[in-house]
Amino acid sequence: MSTVFLKILNMSMDAIWIILAAVVFRFVFRRASKWVNGILWALVAVKLTLPFSLESIFSLVPRTEFLPKTVYNAAANLAPQVSASSPLIPAGTQHALPPLEPASPVTGELTSTLSAPDFISLAAYAWLIGATVLLCYLVITSLHIKRRVAAAVHIEENVYVCDDIESPFIFGLVKPKIYIPSGLSEANLKYVLAHEHAHISRKDYILKIIGYLVLAVHWFNPLVWLSYFLFCRDIEMACDEKVLARMHSVDRAEYSESLLSFYSPKRKVFVFNLAFGELGVKERVKGIMKYKKPSSIIMVLAVAACVIAAACFLTKPVTAGGEDVQEVASPSEISEVAPELGAAENGNTDPGVEDWAVSAAEPDLPEGAPQDDTITSESAQWIWPCANTRITSMYGERIHPVDNSVEWSDHISIEASEGDEVFAVFPGTVETAEFDDLYGYYVVILHNPDANHEGEIKTFYRHLSSISVNVGDVVSAGTTVGIAGNTGMATGIHVSFGVLLNGEAVDPLEYLNQ
Amino acid sequence: MNIELGEVQSLFADIIWQKEPIASGELVKICEKKLNWKKPTTYTALRKLCEKGLFRNVNGIVSAVISREDYYSKKSEKFVEASFDGSLPAFIAAFASRKRLSDEEIDEIQQMIDEFRKEK
Numbered sequence: 034m035s036t037v038f039l040k041i042l043n044m045s046m047d048a049i050w051i052i053l054a055a056v057v058f059r060f061v062f063r064r065a066s067k068w069v070n071g072i073l074w075a076l077v078a079v080k081l082t083l084p085f086s087l088e089s090i091f092s093l094v095p096r097t098e099f100l101p102k103t104v105y106n107a108a109a110n111l112a113p114q115v116s117a118s119s120p121l122i123p124a125g126t127q128h129a130l131p132p133l134e135p136a137s138p139v140t141g142e143l144t145s146t147l148s149a150p151d152f153i154s155l156a157a158y159a160w161l162i163g164a165t166v167l168l169c170y171l172v173i174t175s176l177h178i179k180r181r182v183a184a185a186v187h188i189e190e191n192v193y194v195c196d197d198i199e200s201p202f203i204f205g206l207v208k209p210k211i212y213i214p215s216g217l218s219e220a221n222l223k224y225v226l227a228h229e230h231a232h233i234s235r236k237d238y239i240l241k242i243i244g245y246l247v248l249a250v251h252w253f254n255p256l257v258w259l260s261y262f263l264f265c266r267d268i269e270m271a272c273d274e275k276v277l278a279r280m281h282s283v284d285r286a287e288y289s290e291s292l293l294s295f296y297s298p299k300r301k302v303f304v305f306n307l308a309f310g311e312l313g314v315k316e317r318v319k320g321i322m323k324y325k326k327p328s329s330i331i332m333v334l335a336v337a338a339c340v341i342a343a344a345c346f347l348t349k350p351v352t353a354g355g356e357d358v359q360e361v362a363s364p365s366e367i368s369e370v371a372p373e374l375g376a377a378e379n380g381n382t383d384p385g386v387e388d389w390a391v392s393a394a395e396p397d398l399p400e401g402a403p404q405d406d407t408i409t410s411e412s413a414q415w416i417w418p419c420a421n422t423r424i425t426s427m428y429g430e431r432i433h434p435v436d437n438s439v440e441w442s443d444h445i446s447i448e449a450s451e452g453d454e455v456f457a458v459f460p461g462t463v464e465t466a467e468f469d470d471l472y473g474y475y476v477v478i479l480h481n482p483d484a485n486h487e488g489e490i491k492t493f494y495r496h497l498s499s500i501s502v503n504v505g506d507v508v509s510a511g512t513t514v515g516i517a518g519n520t521g522m523a524t525g526i527h528v529s530f531g532v533l534l535n536g537e538a539v540d541p542l543e544y545l546n547q
Numbered sequence: 548m549n550i551e552l553g554e555v556q557s558l559f560a561d562i563i564w565q566k567e568p569i570a571s572g573e574l575v576k577i578c579e580k581k582l583n584w585k586k587p588t589t590y591t592a593l594r595k596l597c598e599k600g601l602f603r604n605v606n607g608i609v610s611a612v613i614s615r616e617d618y619y620s621k622k623s624e625k626f627v628e629a630s631f632d633g634s635l636p637a638f639i640a641a642f643a644s645r646k647r648l649s650d651e652e653i654d655e656i657q658q659m660i661d662e663f664r665k666e667k
Contacts, residue, residue: 183588186555196553215554 444531473520
């Protein structure tokens with residue numbers, strides 16, 4: 034369940050940008066027809082519900098995942114006893130938090146105490162409880178309304194009159210019925226029915242429930258609440274607009290008056306309230322009195338802006354290859370040094386995977402050489418961690434081999450056979466060499482600062498069948514750290530290799546493929 | 548007496564006034580046909596009107612405590628009281644100013660006035 038929760042947390046954070054865009058759009062195009070806002074809220078809903086997004090070069094969504102992949106991965110595996118010293122928990126967790134995120138109770142705590150997956154499963158339970166409460170509210174409210182309208186009397190078509198309600202509303206999903214309170218004046222009745230019929234033809238009663246369900250899932254995100262309330266307002270305003278456009282003779286002042294007569298600031302039911310005078314009465318009356326058909330130029334602009342918003346915020350940046358905007362910086366700096374070295378050793382400026390296999394197969398590098406401390410990237414180079422070069426699972430999003438869920442992988446998996454040696458990829462010092470329920474026997478190496486000083490770099494090697502080094506050992510590129518295996522939570526013999534930059538997982542191939 | 552009836556309640560009360568005294572089971576059947584109500588709905592509505600003191604339900608027989616005429620005359624009294632300071636002429640004046648009274652209506656009112664005179 035933590036997996037689901039973290040996925041939703043990430044989706045929620047991803048949606049922040051399109052929500053903000055929608056709020057800005059709503060303001061900029063306040064003169065345009067309100068149904069355009071509906072498209073916008075639909076985009077927000079899609080972003081909040083679809084577990085994946087298309088890649089686009091237009092995307093303006095920042096690349097940063099809300100949660101570091103490592104933590105995400107750890108929780109995905111749901112290890113109950115990952116020790117506090119586990120290499121998983123990056124020091125730089127706070128960096129991953131988008132600055133715009135207002136502190137909701139759950140996420141706020143996440144930053145301070147994110148020290149064990151225990152906490153994540155706790156948060157996941159909190160989330161589940163919250164969502165359940167909101168769903169229960171929906172069910173209870175609808176049962177309550179159902180009971181109240183039992184004693185309604187049919188007037189015409191789908192219109193019923195009821196004594197026990199204060200304002201008109203629509204109830205029912207398959208066959209929506211309009212319920213009006215008794216004692217309506219004839220003038221009011223005319224406008225009320227026009228308004229409610231417009232709601233039904235717009236299918237607002239369904240949209241509102243969908244909106245509420247999305248809210249129930251993302252209840253921890255204050256921006257989603259904001260969206261829901263703005264969305265409900267926009268529904269009402271779009272509906273008013275439709276009424277006004279339909280009945281040209283409608284007296285706007287009278288319509289507004291009817292609106293006001295139902296306005297009661299005390300009312301709290303907000304799920305089914307496709308009520309006549311519910312939300313934003315002031316704003317709506319203004320809208321009604323000022324209403325004129327928006328110019329077609331504004332409408333064209335508004336729709337175009339919607340499309341652009343979709344392209345920019347509904348998608349995520351292209352991740353293929355190394356052309357990623359944010360992460361390209363560090364590897365490209367390294368590659369300025371690397372080609373010379375590559376050219377010197379291999380006579381090849383474009384060392385691919387095969388080249389690494391070569392250098393790994395002939396480890397003529399000094400093993401455990403005493404001068405290791407002085408070795409920096411000036412004189413050393415990243416090598417492939419084992420003899421085999423076939424990658425069976427990439428860094429990034431993947432289907433988890435054990436539980437089949439989609440998750441973020443903080444490492445690559447390389448095919449290996451029994452007894453294959455696993456090599457340190459770069460000079461450094463063994464920081465961790467121990468057994469873990471999740472990773473089996475694993476080793477973490479803290480590397481010597483390289484020439485670029487881009488930050489603290491560590492590499493990890495998991496699921497080893499045995500470990501050949503001890504904590505504190507100085508290693509060089511090519512030192513055997515252990516034998517490939519499938520200890521811990523693994524599906525077969527392989528080398529699970531990853532790179533941590535300042536405690537956060539980065540794509541290992543960015544480093545290995547230089 | 549201060550009994551307020553909603554539109555639906557008035558409809559329901561009218562049915563009872565028409566048929567009372569009536570067995571509650573019979574009433575349920577009528578409401579099912581005329582109002583499309585389920586049995587518990589009818590009983591709930593009946594209970595509310597009994598609580599208001601309009602009807603009584605003794606041994607499954609529903610009967611009126613206040614007759615329809617009493618109810619509406621009291622109600623109109625209240626209405627004139629509230630809207631026209633209890634002045635009947637003011638009420639008639641207001642009524643007549645919006646809607647022309649027909650000859651028959653004038654005759655009828657005249658007759659009523661004459662009768663009130665005699666009684667005095």
